[in-house]
């Protein structure tokens with residue numbers, strides 16, 4: 001048994017925050033949560049991790065990011081989506097044909113993620129099979145868990161493209177090489193409709209069905225992109241139907257953005273239990289717009305958060321969370337308050353629990369689940385004028401934390417940092 005002592009904070013549901021001052025988590029030997037205690041036992045047989053006054057909170061889940069764009073963080077922020085892709089992104093991703101380069105970038109990325117408290121990811125690689133396998137190895141080595149997809153793209157970009165046949169055979173080679181991974185699983189990843197022919201999309205849909213694989217892609221991010229999709233797919237009334245007609249629109253499919261999804265598209269998200277990865281920093285950086293997150297939540301759509309590096313320039317999920325709050329406040333202003341902005345506890349829920357649920361976890365520190373947690377020491381933050389409640393400390397930490405305040409990270413029941 002293991003006993004973790006500290007100030008326990010978690011968000012089991014949207015708008016609900018539980019705070020237990022000087023509480024504890026009881027774990028089994030393999031790191032599974034067996035109990036959440038308001039008062040730790042006076043004495044017990046367990047191995048004790050006493051984190052004192054630190055906050056112990058569920059870790060972050062980044063539900064949309066592009067690993068090969070890590071080297072271009074903060075670049076090209078003055079370009080709209082399609083120009084940004086063609087000027088920077090496809091050229092950067094092309095570098096990942098070089099496996100040595102991939103190894104050094106992905107090792108650094110994996111370390112950056114885990115030391116920042118992100119223990120689960122739903123991630124895009126590039127189209128390169130070998131680099132994708134290296135990415136999966138490096139994430140596992142660092143202690144990150146989740147899903148990674150070799151990207152499929154057989155049309156569009158001159159700088160980066162595979163033939164339809166290559167895309168199929170390399171996807172099969174990649175999937176056949178994934179059996180040895182314990183914590184990182186494959187997910188099918190058609191880049192987005194403009195990058196994939198109907199033939200490839202149909203093949204991927206069939207493969208998803210045959211092998212029970214999940215799917216991730218992009219949806220209704222930007223008006224130019226949506227106009228391009230309408231030109232490319234005149235048979236589909238709406239963007240989502242370009243995925244649906246090939247069997248890629250299904251339970252647990254992750255669609256990044258959904259900035260411009262109208263009522264009908266939102267209905268389709270809800271009906272098929274498709275998860276939205278909301279990426280506010282990216283949407284503002286490349287002038288895509290502000291997603292109607294409150295409307296999505298009110299309608300019952302599953303909303304998670306993604307850093308979307310490198311459209312997003314922040315890998316740290318606490319910054320992604322605060323950015324989603326700021327974006328929601330702009331939306332509240334634009335709608336005269338009809339779309340109420342996100343509270344800190346709500347945005348934290350989206351950046352942690354809502355993403356963890358995609359991997360099958362229940363809310364917060366649920367009993368029977370492997371521990372995913374961060375330990376935050378906020379003592380180095382500016383001295384407040386009065387004693388803060390635990391809830392105030394939580395709010396301040398979400399806004400002000402950085403790696404130096406993260407004292408330990410637990411991922412899938414293992415202490416992987418600290």
Ligand SMILES: [Zn+2]
Pocket residue numbers: 064065066218256308
């Ligand atoms: Zn993206």
